[in-house]
Amino acid sequence: MAPPRVSAQDREASTAYALRREEATTLALTTDELDAARTAMAAVMAEPLFETLGPGEKRYLASSAAWVEVRAGRYEAAAGFYRDAVRMDPGDPDDWHRLSMVEDILGHHDASIDALLRILESWPELYNGMSAGHVLALVRHLPRESDKRLELMLTLFESNWKPGEEAASTLWYELALTLVEREERERAQHVVDNVFWPDPLIRMQADRRFDGLLATDPTLVGDRLDVLVEGLASMAADNPRNLYTEHERMDAMLAAGRSTEVVAIAEDIVARIDGEDPRRPVYHDGDDLNATLAILSTALRREGRLDEAEAALRRASGLPEAGEPNITQRLSLASWYNARMRPAEAIAMADGLGVMAEAPDKAWRDAVLLHAAIIEGRSDDAMRLLDRLRAVADGNEALLMRALLRIGDVDEAAALYVRRLQDPRLRGDALLLAQRSLEPTPLPGELETEQRMDAMLARPDVLAAIDAVGRVQDYPVW
Template identity: 55%
Template sequence: MSPASPTVPPSTRRTRRRWLISRRRTRSGPSPATEQADSGRMIDPARLAALSATSPIACCANASAAAGCGRAAGLITCLGTDAHGLSGASIHRQRAGAASDRGLLGCLRAAWEGLMQTVLRMVMVASLLCVSGCLATHETASGTPPETVAMGDAEEQGGNEAWAYAQRREAAIALARTSDDFITARERLAAVMAEPLFQQVSVSEQRDVLSAAAWVEVRSGQYQPAVRYYRRAVQLDPGDPDDWHRLSMAENVVGNQDAALDALLYLVQEWPHLVDALSAGQVLAMSGTTQTDPAKRMRLMRTLFDANWKREEEAASSLWYDMALALIEHGDREQAKEVIRHVSWPYPLMSMQADRRFDGLLPTEPGYVVVSLNRLIERLEALAGDNPRNLYTQNAWMEALMHAGRHEEVIAISGDILARIAAETPQQPAFHDSDDENFTMEIRYRALDRAGRIEEAEGALVRASELTEFGEPNIRQKLALAAWYNGMLRPDEAIAAIDRLSAMAEAPDLLLRDEQLLIAALIKGERDQADELLMRIREKAGDDDSRLLTRALLRSGRMDEAEEVLVRRLQDPRLRRDALLFAQVSPEPEPLPGSVDYRRDWKALLARPAVKRAIDKVGRVQPYEVW
């Protein structure tokens, strides 16, 4: 199995972390009037009514809010929820005044958030349109001239100031969550926090502002200040699971592994019903690191195992691999054997069969993986049928079919899905999570490539790269598109595809970008530029990136150095998994023109005596009928 082709699905260990955990987007994106760009907070009707009651236009505001709340009941009763795993659910919460937040079903929350945002904006518009009418009514009833009404007493003026401040605060939060004008967003939020009224609002409202400020820093790639804001937010009001989730990710990005794990543990302990909403990428980052307390890592994995975390998802199988290996290292092979029974996806099973540490805990015959895969496909097909409006479930089913080499079925299924999305309307979305369309497109492109439909494959990948990823500018499919262009010997297009990645690109993303830039430089014959990029990859690649370094060395024709890195990976218990997995023999699509030499060199590397000895010492190589 070659780790080079852009048609090879990425390891779940490198799954991008999902920062935006509560979106429900349509193909065309959300309307500003119906959805916040970043949720994690709701507008409570009582809070809205309290704000409007302090205004001289309370009649308009309360009427609008009441009408909106009446519609909410109808919307909530007509929404369905997923009955099985693979829900793609999000961390969500319900606000009741200043009370602690608690989770609701993701789709209910999405509808409620959108509706309440609509109500809030209706109130603000109504405020502007009918203020003069309200003043006139007041004058008619009391005989008091408008000048007297405008002056009011001190209490009324204070109420008006509070109302105006609330509007400024909500506007600053909305700007922070929807605009790419990070400088202005920072200025508006700083101004809101600097006002004396900031200390007078509830702690939950102060937390909303701090959380929004943290999100601005995340979206602009400034993770250190994001950590500081999220820490302040959870210290002030620890009742929001979204903030703990994002604090864990931000701490991890800046290298504070212990703090990241602590935040994630707090989240799963306080909100056990939300474990399926956790970012798979973040959970795997925490379970796979050796820089944290092993007892805490095991506590996280055991908690998720007992909760049957992300049932039937590939991420769960990868996590159970980590857990089983940790148990083996602690001498608890019986418990490890029980955990292994829950592993169903082919790559984790192949990794265990290839690794002698797992001998005796599962069958070693390749046919065992094929049987497990076929059973998995049956279960996922049933789940997809039971959850026809859950796109994530459909994508998982198609990924399993791809492993089985059933790409023609995937082409048909994905075509039907995309036709449904194209026909959807804001009132009748095809899926609860149409924002996962970019992953559907990526799966379709790989299926088309395997079928030899090259032009259609490229078109699907281009389309995938143009869609948002978790609601933000795309990174993963842009990198895949650059790899495709390099494979097609079109280096200038590869460079253009990744010329300006999103500010949210993390260190692993930037290394993948450098790899594609290196390949492009080699294709163009720019050896000096390629050498500079290789040097940068060497300097920045950590242990977890040694597979990428191996690829870069092979591309650069440095076979001896590539051999040293691969042997070192095989000898290191922490890095052995992927090294053994990609040594296995399995069906592959024909290489693109730009990958022919690399495929040849990879096989030559595996055939080297030193590499073969290193493999035989710790594992085995077998042929699999698994793509």
């Protein structure tokens, strides 16, 4: 049977509609004029010709509309469009990943993990493409007794997710702890043996729940760190155009105290990117230069080159972060300004984070503004900001505790710290804080807070609370 004939009028209408769709999606994906983009997308999706499109074309329009809402901070609307997109055409893993992220932001953690599990089931070869930050946040948000949470972690562990990366060791720590709490110590032992980054290892050594699963001698951390640095150096050599691998290697080297070498590596990377031919980029992911500069800033700080460290962080704060407005380095720079007793600059940098800022970013901003208020002697403003931090204390306990130390309330800070030790969910980070490791000399704006932190950790009630669940040791790592 011959296909039905299409009239010239119908072809013209179809062509005109295709042009309108292209204009709308270009607006949705590229412009900051979000109201105009939203109006254009709604118009093309409301036209009768929308129903004549194939599933893939419908999905693309719904996904583009969702991206407008994400950038506007309208996550309920974004989730609705992403749900429509995967219903119209479930064959795009990026939409499942974005749906997972939005569902997590909305607090729909089971739906978020279902979307990730769908990716692992349908596209197992893409497991390493999952956002480490999203996976770790989702694992923190889900209750520890969640079977889906355990399924996700076990699936990624068995896939050797992100080998050598810090995110993997952090996830394996969570997996090992979950197995310990479920009294599956033999399985936990296998997971513990695959943790190589210092912080997760130190958390486990300090925590009596892990006794018998790894040696408590601090030299274990240094030994595994040496193996890690060597392995990452080999990976970097095998992937010379992968900037992300270089970042992991430099972070591990910083932990090992090799800041002079990191400065040389990072400065070479920056020079090569600055001098590259845009048609032949040096790195596949050279748009992550902001992360290189942040690492360079840390290394320069440890070398005592403070003005150069600030310059690197300032440049990093002006670059996009993973293609989005930069929040992490802006807040890091604001914290730096406070540490150097320049609160006005801290306030200017912390204000106006934009709609992409999520709840943890806003809590960090309030902590920065509180610090600035204290430096400027604005005690009423500081107390108002402290109340805001108290209101969002769940998940931001470390920020709140440090804010309490800043205002001089060591008693309340100590009480909060003891509660963190007693809470099985928060114990690992609390024990990590008590360990003694290498640190740069505090900057002027941090000195008093660090002294109060030391005094808090030396209190008899705090020491007793630590001893009830863990131990404190000295570590020759940063």
